[in-house]
């Protein structure tokens with residue numbers, strides 16, 4: 001596989017030409033421990049996993065001081081295994097999950113509320129029109145800090161459709177941050193993956209989540 005460092009540097013350069021301080025999360029769900037270590041040695045500081053098992057495997061083997069992001073759907077019964085191990089949760093999308101986090105976390109967790117901007121049925125996330133009420137209701141949970149919103153682009157190769165979804169998330173994020181709720185500063189947007197991170201950056205992403213285009217994919221690590 002290609003060395004990670006030059007790829008990371010090129011992506012960083014592309015992003016910096018759009019805006020400074022966009023954080024790259026290397027999504028390591030399709031690679032093993034060695035490749036994840038290479039990512040860290042290449043200067044990557046944010047790592048993303050979408051399954052409790054994958055996260056545990058990496059945490060056990062890696063003790064560098066990096067930031068762990070949980071980016072996938074999180075089953076309520078798995079919260080206890082994951083919540084104290086991560087720095088950011090990108091998939092808060094329902095009250096039952098918030099309640100379980102409140103019960104299990106021993107410290108405050110930085111959360112992104114996942115929004116289904118495109119309305120595709122296959123996608124998780126809260127509907128955009130319900131997002132503001134949902135975020136307001138999270139005030140009841142002092143273990144949760146809403147740092148931003150997260151979305152997945154619709155399944156299409158039409159850049160205009162993708163761009164529209166990212167614009168929608170950014171607008172919603174601004175609407176929430178304008179409320180100045182103490183529990184929900186909501187200053188961040190987590191959007192953009194391998195195929196659309198540049199569009200996401202142009203539309204205001206502060207975190208992009210890049211897997212295959214950055215660290216590649218090792219089928220044996222897929223599990």
Ligand SMILES: *Cc1c(COP(=O)(O)O)cnc(C)c1O
Pocket residue numbers: 027029050071072152192193194195209210211212213
């Ligand atoms: C897998 C995944 C990514 C990265 O996908 P790539 O297309 O490999 O960049 C980003 N975000 C989420 C939520 C994912 O599940």
